[in-house]
Amino acid sequence: MLQVGKKVPNFELEVYYPATKSFGKVSLEDYMKERRWVILFFYPADFTFVCPTELADLAEYYDELVKLGAEVISVSTDTKYTHLAWQTTEKLLERVRYPMGADPTGKVSRLFGVYDEDTGLALRGTFIINPEGLLVGSEINYYNVGRNAQELVRKMKANVYLMSHPDEACPAKWEEGERTLKPSAELVGRVYEALKV
Known part of the structure; x- marks a missing residue:
């Protein structure tokens, strides 16, 4: 499992882009070339119960996180096709515009230590990677406790500030x-x- 303060190895994810209703691929390496922050927001599964409330909450703060120089990627072990179906049918997800990452093999979820081998699902993990590729924030919750995106924004603001005031x-x-x-x-x-x- 990755440790806070350590470099994150490159990874790739297939994604569904809700804003354009299209598919693509993202890599950490590309974001690092652009000097972007990356926020990975792992959740257990599409078509579940707490998950849409979290993703809707995150969507409320997406513009603010982008202004801080970050890209947000939600990630589950579902496929990109399932993401498309869920985002277009679940009303709570109408405002989601950030990429939705597909990790059906669990490779990226395992890298970040959130993969549950018993269920094949990802725990609720939030990870902040700075533009130098260092993991600077890590939070993991069990399945039944949702997160607060407002606190994520606060942590991002603190990390952005501290990068220029070490x-x-x-x-x-x-x-x-x-x-x-x-x-x-x-x-x-x-x-x-x-x-x-």
Whole structure:
């Protein structure tokens, strides 16, 4: 399984593009050439119950994530054809415009440690890859707990900020424009004071 802070090896996925109702292929290598952030949003299966609520929630924040320089790819072990059928029939997915990745062999799901060998499905995994190809964010939930895309946006904003301010750190619940921390000997035991100044 990949570790946060390590380089992600190249992978490819066949995708369904809801915006154009077409199929294609994406690779991490191509996104890295474009200096893009990549957010992989694994979910168990099309035509299920929690999954459409998550993908609809993610669609609400897609434009904001794109403005931050990211491409979002939802991924399940379904085929691209199943993605097309699901996205065009499930009303919750009407606003989905990000690519929907097909991983029927589980190869990419295994790479990220979300593949469940007992079911052949992917757990709910969210992974943020920076433009240098490093895994900087990782979250895995079990099947029955949906995620919050608003928190994903917050984490993306923090990661984008920290990429250009590597000597700083973002505290809990940090929002864009708020005070950050600069780790140093003087800060040890004095985080309260640093945040209240």
